[in-house]
Amino acid sequence: MARRYTSKLTWDDVTPEHLYLNRRQIMAGMGGVLGAGLLGAGAAQAQGDPRLALIPNEWDEITGYNNFYEFGTGKDDPARNAHMMTTEPWSIEIDGLVDNPGTYSLEDILSEVEIEERIYRLRCVERWSMVVPWNGFELADLLNRVGVQEGARYVAFETLARPEEMPGLRVPVIDWPYREGLRLDEAMHPLTIMATGIYGRDIPNQNGAPIRLVVPWKYGYKSIKSIVRISLVEEQPVTAWNTYAPNEYGFYSNVNPERDHPRWSQAEERRIGGGLFSRNFPTLMFNGYEEEVASLYEGMDLIEFH
Numbered sequence: 370m371a372r373r374y375t376s377k378l379t380w381d382d383v384t385p386e387h388l389y390l391n392r393r394q395i396m397a398g399m400g401g402v403l404g405a406g407l408l409g410a411g412a413a414q415a416q417g418d419p420r421l422a423l424i425p426n427e428w429d430e431i432t433g434y435n436n437f438y439e440f441g442t443g444k445d446d447p448a449r450n451a452h453m454m455t456t457e458p459w460s461i462e463i464d465g466l467v468d469n470p471g472t473y474s475l476e477d478i479l480s481e482v483e484i485e486e487r488i489y490r491l492r493c494v495e496r497w498s499m500v501v502p503w504n505g506f507e508l509a510d511l512l513n514r515v516g517v518q519e520g521a522r523y524v525a526f527e528t529l530a531r532p533e534e535m536p537g538l539r540v541p542v543i544d545w546p547y548r549e550g551l552r553l554d555e556a557m558h559p560l561t562i563m564a565t566g567i568y569g570r571d572i573p574n575q576n577g578a579p580i581r582l583v584v585p586w587k588y589g590y591k592s593i594k595s596i597v598r599i600s601l602v603e604e605q606p607v608t609a610w611n612t613y614a615p616n617e618y619g620f621y622s623n624v625n626p627e628r629d630h631p632r633w634s635q636a637e638e639r640r641i642g643g644g645l646f647s648r649n650f651p652t653l654m655f656n657g658y659e660e661e662v663a664s665l666y667e668g669m670d671l672i673e674f675h
């Protein structure tokens with residue numbers, strides 16, 4: 370199967386030898402999912418522009434340094450607290466302007482899609498970034514299945530809000546439940562996925578189990594976790610961070626080195642992890658996905674519509 374969107378970041382072209390050895394240890398117990406590709410890597414060297422070298426972060430980095438405010442605002446709170454969240458059974462309510470509204474069980478959703486691997490850079494608005502090998506499916510596949518009706522222009526998402534299991538909900542940091550939204554064409558873009566795994570394993574609770582959005586060209590807060598509701602709507606939906614501080618967190622939230630956060634520059638980012646990649650890198654327009662997504666915003670003022 371063609372994997373257009375992972376072609377420039379395979380294990381073969383981005384894995385330097387010292388990291389290769391590391392990953393081999395990590396994945397030794399994982400079974401065949403990634404094994405074949407890895408064995409073919411040999412003593413590959415990083416090549417080309419290091420900013421584009423999407424070398425996946427370690428499992429412990431990806432699952433130990435998180436933003437999931439439902440479990441606290443510290444980076445290690447989610448890893449400590451998210452085990453309290455019950456993720457089985459799980460269902461998503463899909464409503465609004467769709468032909469087949471209803472409550473879809475996770476099993477039902479997953480029975481109709483093909484899970485594939487996507488290695489994406491995740492860029493937080495706070496200026497750190499990681500590279501994550503997600504497993505998931507295109508959101509478009511789910512939206513096409515439920516049938517998007519004429520008149521739908523946006524997609525709204527909501528996270529579970531269960532106070533007994535989410536200590537962070539006691540603190541009114543944002544107006545719970547956590548909500549996000551995309552324009553319909555952004556939601557239908559082939560880069561936009563619903564992730565259910567990392568490194569071929571079930572996605573851990575702190576990363577948004579059992580199913581979360583990943584929109585790689587936008588700041589991380591758009592990639593809403595532990596989704597329980599998806600609504601197709603006519604008007605631009607209310608979103609959590611935009612409501613909190615519209616000047617700091619726009620609805621679009623496209624990664625943009627030219628549009629600084631009012632309290633800090635967005636010109637650079639820091640890759641989580643040690644060694645070579647712990648220094649700062651220049652932020653890339655659309656987080657490096659300009660070629661794929663720039664056409665969505667033709668003619669738009671990306672400073673005003675940040």
Ligand SMILES: Nc1nc2c(c(=O)[nH]1)N[C@H]1C(S)=C(S)[C@@H](COP(=O)(O)O)O[C@H]1N2
Pocket residue numbers: 431434435436437438439491492493494528547575576577588589590591592593594595
């Ligand atoms: N429901 C929910 N989704 C969320 C968040 C959150 O606090 N709650 N944090 C967001 C932010 S700011 C980022 S950077 C990413 C972090 O994803 P990760 O922890 O898997 O790296 O999740 C996003 N999705």
Ligand SMILES: [Mo]
Pocket residue numbers: 436492493494495588589590
């Ligand atoms: Mo973030």
